Amino acid sequence: MFFRMVRGTFKRQWKKMLMIALTVALGASIATAMLNVMLDVGDKINEELKTYGSNITVVPQSEAVISSLYDVEGGDAQAEYLPEEKIGELLTIFWANNITDFSPETDVTVTLNGEEVRLVGTWFNHHLEFVKKGTTYQRDTGIINLRSWWDVEQGEWLNEQASQAENAAMVGAALAKRQNISAGDTLTVSAGGKSETLNVVGVYESGDDEDNGIYTTLPAAQRLTGSEGLFKKIEVSAITSPEDELAVKAARNPSLLSGDEYDLWYCTAYVSSICFQIQEAIPEASATAVRQIADSEGKILEKTELLMSLITLLSLLGATLGISNLVTSGVMERSQELALLKAVGAKNGQVTVLVLTEIMLTSIFGAAVGYFMGYAFAQIIGQTVFAASIEMSGMAAFLVAVLIIAVTLVGSIPAIRTLLRLRPSEVLHGGH
Amino acid sequence: MNKKRRMFIRMIVASLVRRRSRMIVALLAIIVEATILSGLVMIYYDVPRQMSAQFRSYGANIIFTPAGEAAISPDALARSVGAFADAELEGYTPYRYENSKIHNMPVTLAGVTFDTVLKTSPYWLVNGDLPTKDGETLVGAKMAESLGIKQGDTVSAIHSFEITEGMDTSAIPSYEIYTDPETGETYCDHALDLTVTGILETGGSEEDYLYVSLPDLTYLTLEERGYDIVEVSVAAMQDALKNYVETVNGQSTGISAKLVKRVTASESTVLTKLQSLVFIVTAVVLVLTMICVATTMTAVIAERRREIGLRKALGAYNSSIVGEFMSEGLLLGGVGGILGSVLGYAFAQVISMNVFSSSITFRPLLIPVTIAASVLVTGLACLIPIKSAVEVDPALVLKGE
Numbered sequence: 001m002f003f004r005m006v007r008g009t010f011k012r013q014w015k016k017m018l019m020i021a022l023t024v025a026l027g028a029s030i031a032t033a034m035l036n037v038m039l040d041v042g043d044k045i046n047e048e049l050k051t052y053g054s055n056i057t058v059v060p061q062s063e064a065v066i067s068s069l070y071d072v073e074g075g076d077a078q079a080e081y082l083p084e085e086k087i088g089e090l091l092t093i094f095w096a097n098n099i100t101d102f103s104p105e106t107d108v109t110v111t112l113n114g115e116e117v118r119l120v121g122t123w124f125n126h127h128l129e130f131v132k133k134g135t136t137y138q139r140d141t142g143i144i145n146l147r148s149w150w151d152v153e154q155g156e157w158l159n160e161q162a163s164q165a166e167n168a169a170m171v172g173a174a175l176a177k178r179q180n181i182s183a184g185d186t187l188t189v190s191a192g193g194k195s196e197t198l199n200v201v202g203v204y205e206s207g208d209d210e211d212n213g214i215y216t217t218l219p220a221a222q223r224l225t226g227s228e229g230l231f232k233k234i235e236v237s238a239i240t241s242p243e244d245e246l247a248v249k250a251a252r253n254p255s256l257l258s259g260d261e262y263d264l265w266y267c268t269a270y271v272s273s274i275c276f277q278i279q280e281a282i283p284e285a286s287a288t289a290v291r292q293i294a295d296s297e298g299k300i301l302e303k304t305e306l307l308m309s310l311i312t313l314l315s316l317l318g319a320t321l322g323i324s325n326l327v328t329s330g331v332m333e334r335s336q337e338l339a340l341l342k343a344v345g346a347k348n349g350q351v352t353v354l355v356l357t358e359i360m361l362t363s364i365f366g367a368a369v370g371y372f373m374g375y376a377f378a379q380i381i382g383q384t385v386f387a388a389s390i391e392m393s394g395m396a397a398f399l400v401a402v403l404i405i406a407v408t409l410v411g412s413i414p415a416i417r418t419l420l421r422l423r424p425s426e427v428l429h430g431g432h
Numbered sequence: 433m434n435k436k437r438r439m440f441i442r443m444i445v446a447s448l449v450r451r452r453s454r455m456i457v458a459l460l461a462i463i464v465e466a467t468i469l470s471g472l473v474m475i476y477y478d479v480p481r482q483m484s485a486q487f488r489s490y491g492a493n494i495i496f497t498p499a500g501e502a503a504i505s506p507d508a509l510a511r512s513v514g515a516f517a518d519a520e521l522e523g524y525t526p527y528r529y530e531n532s533k534i535h536n537m538p539v540t541l542a543g544v545t546f547d548t549v550l551k552t553s554p555y556w557l558v559n560g561d562l563p564t565k566d567g568e569t570l571v572g573a574k575m576a577e578s579l580g581i582k583q584g585d586t587v588s589a590i591h592s593f594e595i596t597e598g599m600d601t602s603a604i605p606s607y608e609i610y611t612d613p614e615t616g617e618t619y620c621d622h623a624l625d626l627t628v629t630g631i632l633e634t635g636g637s638e639e640d641y642l643y644v645s646l647p648d649l650t651y652l653t654l655e656e657r658g659y660d661i662v663e664v665s666v667a668a669m670q671d672a673l674k675n676y677v678e679t680v681n682g683q684s685t686g687i688s689a690k691l692v693k694r695v696t697a698s699e700s701t702v703l704t705k706l707q708s709l710v711f712i713v714t715a716v717v718l719v720l721t722m723i724c725v726a727t728t729m730t731a732v733i734a735e736r737r738r739e740i741g742l743r744k745a746l747g748a749y750n751s752s753i754v755g756e757f758m759s760e761g762l763l764l765g766g767v768g769g770i771l772g773s774v775l776g777y778a779f780a781q782v783i784s785m786n787v788f789s790s791s792i793t794f795r796p797l798l799i800p801v802t803i804a805a806s807v808l809v810t811g812l813a814c815l816i817p818i819k820s821a822v823e824v825d826p827a828l829v830l831k832g833e
Contacts, residue, residue, distance in 0.1 A: 016731075023727050030720045037713065048705050051698040052490065057635065149697040207693025290635040295555040296489040303486050303787055304706065307475075310783045311710070314471060315717045318464045322724035325457045326731060332454075333735050377716050385709045 002354065009358050016330060017362045023326040024366030025373060027319035028404055032374020034312040035396035037381050041308045042301055044386045046239045049300065050100055051148040054235035055293040056275055058082075061286045081106075081230035082285055084218075088130025089281040090236065091137035098239040098269050101145040104231035106221040110189040110214070113179055118213040119189060121221020121231075124158045143215070146235055147206065155183030155202035160217060169198035169216035173205040189214070191224045236278070236287070240271045242298040242305075247272055320407050327359060327411030331419065338419050339427035348420050355416050356409075363408040371400060444760050454732050459768050461728040462806050465721045466772020467779060470802040472714040474780040474795055479710050480703055482788040484667050487703070488522050492552045492663035493673060493695045496680070499688040503528070503658030508685035513664070515679045520668045523551025526659035530649055532589045534579060534642075541589060542641045543649035546570070552663040556638070559583070560630025566648050569626040572639035576631050583631060589624045589642070591652045603654065624652040662687075670700040722809050729761060729813035733821065740818075741826040750822045757818045758811065765810030769803030776802065 010017055060080040087104055090096065105122040123142035130137045144157055154176075158168045171181050181187065185200045198216055205211060222228045243251075247270040250257055254276060257265060265273050271294045275287040289295075334355070341351050375392060382390035496512065498504050504526070513524055528543040546562045560583040563570055571581060581587055595601060595609065595618040608621050626648070632638060650656050666673060673696055680689035736757075743753055777794065784792040 019727055019731055023724055026720050026724050026727075030717055033716060034713070037709075041709070045702070045706070048702045049698075051701050053694060053698075149694045151693075205693075207691055207697075288635045291555040291557055292491055292553075292634065292636060294635070295557075296487070296491075299489045300483070300486050300702075303483070306787045307479075307710075307783065308713075310786060311472065311475070311713060314468060314779060314783075315713075315721075318468050318717070318721050319724075321464045322461055322721065322728065325461055326728055329454060329457050329728075329731055329735075381709070381712050381716065384712050385705055 002357075005354060006358055006361070010361075016333070017358070020326055020330045020359070021362045021366035021369070024323050024363045024404060024408070025370035027323040027407070028367040028370025028400055029373035029377055030315050030319040031400045031403055032371050032396060033377035033381065034315045035399055036374070036378040036390050036392055038305075038308045038312045039393045039396060040382070040390045042241075042305050043239065043391075044382070044388065045301060045304050046297065047100070047388075048386070049297050050145070050237050050239070052293050052297070053146055053148075054102075054237045055240065055271060055290050055297065056236040056238055056278070056287055057290060058234040058236060058278055058282065058285045058287045059232070061284060081227055081232060082234075082282070084229050084231055086282045086285075087231075087234065088128060088132070088137060090234070090278065091128075091130055091139055092132055093274070093277040093281050094266070095238065095269050095274050095277060096137075098274065100237050100239060101141050102234055102236040103141060103143045103146055104218060104234045106218060106225060106227060106231045106233075108191050108221060108225045110191040110224065112187060112189050112214070115179070117175060117189070119191075119221060119224070120213060120215050121218040121224075122215060123218060124160050126160055143235075146237055147204075149206065151205040153203045153205050155200070158201050158215070158217070164199075166217050166219050167196065167198050168201045169214055169220070170202045170204055171200050171215075172211040172213050173203055174211040175213065176203045187214075189224070192226070194224050194226065196220055196224055234285075238271070238274050239269065240274065240294065240297065241269045242302045243270060243272075243295075246270075250276075316403070320403065323363075323404070323407045324411030327363070327408055328415045331355060331359065331412050331415035335419050335422065335427050338416075339422065339424040342420070343424040343428060351420065352413075352416050356412060359408055359412045360405075363404055367401065367404040370404075371397065374400070440756065440759075443756060444763065447760060454735070455764065458728055458732045459764055461725045462765055462768025462810055463772045463775065465718075465725045465809065466769045466802050466806045467775040468717055468721050469805055470773040470776030470798050471779040471783075472710070472717065472776075473798060473801075474777065474792055475783060476707070476710045476714050477795060478780070478784065478792050479707050480669065481667075481793070482784065482790065483703055483706055484669065484699070485522075485788070485790070487695075487699045488665050488667055489554045490695045490699070491555060492525075492665045493692050493699070494664040494666055494677060495690050495692055496662035496664065496687045497690065498658075498660070499686050502686060503660055504662060504687055505658045508687055509659065509662055511685050512680045512683060512687050512689070515683070516664075516666055516676060520666050520672075522665040522667055523548045524662055524664040525549045525552040526646070527661045527663065528646060528649055528657065528659050529641075529661075530591065530653055532591050532652065534587050534589050537579065539575065539579075539589070540641050541649060541652070542643050543646040544643050545646060546643075549643075552665045553634075553638070555634065557633040558630040559633065560628075563629045563643075563645060566645050566651075567624075567626060568629045568645075570630050570632050570643040571628050572641050572643075573631055573633045574639040575642055576628075581628055583628055585628045587626050587628065589626060589644075589652060591622045591624070593620055593622070593653070594618070595620050600654070603651075622652055622654065624648060664689075669703070670696050725809050726813035729810055730817045733757065733761075733814055733817035737821050737824065740821045741824065741828075744822070744826040753822050754818055758814055761810045761814035762807050765807035766803060768810070769806030770799075772806060773799045773802040 060082050084104065090099060090102055103123045105120050107118055107120045109116055110119045125140060125142045125144055128139045128141060142160070153173055158170050159165060169187065176182065181200055181203070183200055183202055187198045187200060189196055189198060198214070198220065218231060222230065246261060246265055250265045250270070251272040254262065254265065271289040275289060278287040279285060338351055338355070378390040378392070382388055496504060496509070509526060513521070525544055525548045530541045530543070532539055532541045546564070549562070550556060558570065576582065579587070601609065601620070604620055604622055608623060609618060611618050626644060632643070666676065668676070673691055677689045677691055680687060740753055780792045784790060
């Protein structure tokens with residue numbers, strides 16, 4: 001009998017029920033879209049902030065033995081190096097997936113037509129393969145992504161995969177202007193009795209000191225410094241979480257943390273824990289955060305996340321009010337029907353359960369439709385703004401479900417109670 | 433005519449009062465829509481300004497360097513800085529670099545103004561304190577490590593130079609002056625005692641210097657020389673920054689201004705993304721809430737089919753019914769719009785204070801826009817159900833089918 005009554009309502013009043021379902025669907029879609037965007041916005045903005053360049057630098061530890069082992073003849077005697085085969089260790093750390101780009105470099109002061117110029121050998125679009133314990137790690141990386149603000153004025157970016165790329169070079173705009181160098185030229189640079197012939201493939205403008213320098217491939221710089229298989233520094237760009245109290249505490253000295261704190265710190269992508277893990281992977285290196293980048297990233301992320309969560313709150317509030325409004329008016333409309341049920345002897349409890357079941361079924365249907373609409377809206381936002389899809393989180397789905405059920409109950413129960421308090425005869429007579 | 437109008441108004445008022453619970457439902461929906469419209473749009477317009485201030489934590493975005501050989505004079509700097517709007521200029525810090533020796537090790541001293549340096553380099557992490565008076569120094573972490581000094585230590589910086597004829601040496605203690613026995617030239621090892629107040633950590637090349645006050649550097653070198661570089665932090669978008677750079681370069685004060693491309697180019701990329709994020713979120717939420725308002729209005733009107741039928745049975749014209757119901761809807765839209773725009777402003781203010789700790793710019797134009805949008809949405813939402821209601825045969829409606 002109960003189910004027949006419920007079915008009857010949906011059959012007879014499908015238009016009204018559809019209206020309620022539609023409103024619930026709209027509300028649920030706002031909630032779904034906003035919650036998912038909010039939960040993912042940190043990662044997305046973080047990726048955008050990668051345009052500021054690397055936030056971690058890895059250099060040899062000053063007391064490292066390497067410097068004495070590989071004391072370089074002709075180059076500067078103080079130079080300290082790291083072995084190239086260690087770079088791949090970066091891909092093995094816990095937060096390896098958060099490392100977006102990295103590039104080793106070796107710099108040397110060279111003489112070019114009588115002028116002293118800083119030459120940097122590095123990776124541009126390097127394909128790295130690293131085998132450790134039978135697992136092969138692969139990554140395409142280099143400074144093309146780490147110098148996103150460079151304008152290539154002439155020629156193009158150096159392509160390491162091209163033939164004869166090893167002696168290719170890019171020249172800073174200020175230097176190119178001063179020495180009248182353009183793309184296609186050949187330069188001869190010398191340092192410490194060694195010399196290299198470089199083919200200029202591009203001229204870049206960076207807006208800082210690098211405008212006075214030359215960028216070439218790592219092997220070319222290694223030959224100039226006589227440090228084959230070695231490099232001086234790695235720039236690392238990693239997606240990090242904003243710093244909080246724990247991170248500040250850990251940054252002073254990780255060994256002062258309690259066991260639980262240490263685990264939490266180690267498994268959170270703080271810049272300090274990533275630095276720590278890099279040092280674990282490459283013991284002879286010292287990794288430090290570039291505060292100008294790391295610090296600012298944290299601040300901007302925090303502000304963006306706060307802004308988005310408040311906007312989300314506003315939209316959730318709007319969605320909730322919209323739904324509870326319509327649920328209430330949907331129940332109120334049925335005063336005559338409820339009065340009739342009571343007049344023929346239905347108990348208050350029975351009427352309440354009946355109406356609640358109907359409303360709940362409608363809401364759940366609406367919420368399910370709304371979730372998929374919200375998914376679509378979230379993807380539209382992600383694609384338009386970040387050209388990347390928004391990750392759908394299980395937490396958002398759970399929150400939306402709880403929200404919709406709560407709103408439906410809050411919207412319908414007071415209305416049902418009001419109706420039940422009315423005298424059936426008055427309602428049926430039409431006096432109301 | 434007058435009577436008719438009075439009746440019309442009485443009917444609308446009576447309908448709003450009698451059915452107040454339903455009307456409140458509709459009004460609430462409209463207020464929410466108007467709040468979201470005015471609040472989010474206000475935030476959308478304010479995001480670049482507010483976020484731009486946050487991006488200043490990346491530090492200086494314009495650099496002044498000497499155009500020629502001569503250093504930047506304080507007068508020229510004052511003139512160039514005058515080109516910036518006060519509200520946008522976060523701060524500027526002049527730097528003067530001098531080579532010196534500590535414990536016989538060559539070091540670079542950087543003379544700065546300590547009260548402005550955190551404005552142009554907010555990311556500096558000072559373990560200890562910034563120097564507050566002359567004779568104090570802030571030491572970069574790498575430099576402190578290689579010199580083996582820590583906070584509270586006192587070091588002596590030595591500046592060596594040749595004393596030429598006509599130079600005023602009255603301020604130099606006699607024991608600092610010596611003569612090279614081979615060449616007969618007179619030299620001076622002028623000393624400056626510095627107390628280390630703090631160690632500077634940045635993770636960058638700043639850690640290689642010792643920072644002292646500009647008067648200290650003048651004392652040490654016995655020479656007032658101007659500045660080698662000036663860092664300027666301006667809270668403005670890239671185009672405005674470019675204009676400033678051109679203005680300063682056009683002043684021909686011997687200063688060459690340059691954009692720090694790494695900071696400015698990236699900032700405009702990220703800010704554009706952020707603003708378009710708020711824009712599209714606003715658009716999606718607005719469209720959805722407007723549909724919500726429309727469904728609510730449709731429900732409110734649809735439940736009054738009996739009333740419409742009764743009026744028609746009593747001889748009311750379709751046009752007068754439509755007119756009356758529409759006025760009701762538009763009145764609700766207007767009232768909701770007014771309340772919503774006030775609430776929206778309040779909400780935007782709350783967000784702005786919480787997120788950016790600064791108040792939001794009030795945009796008066798948004799109030800009429802919000803009200804107009806609410807009236808329009810409500811009007812459109814009423815039109816369809818009313819139209820379908822008046823077309824129904826009154827007898828059928830009254831019979832209850």
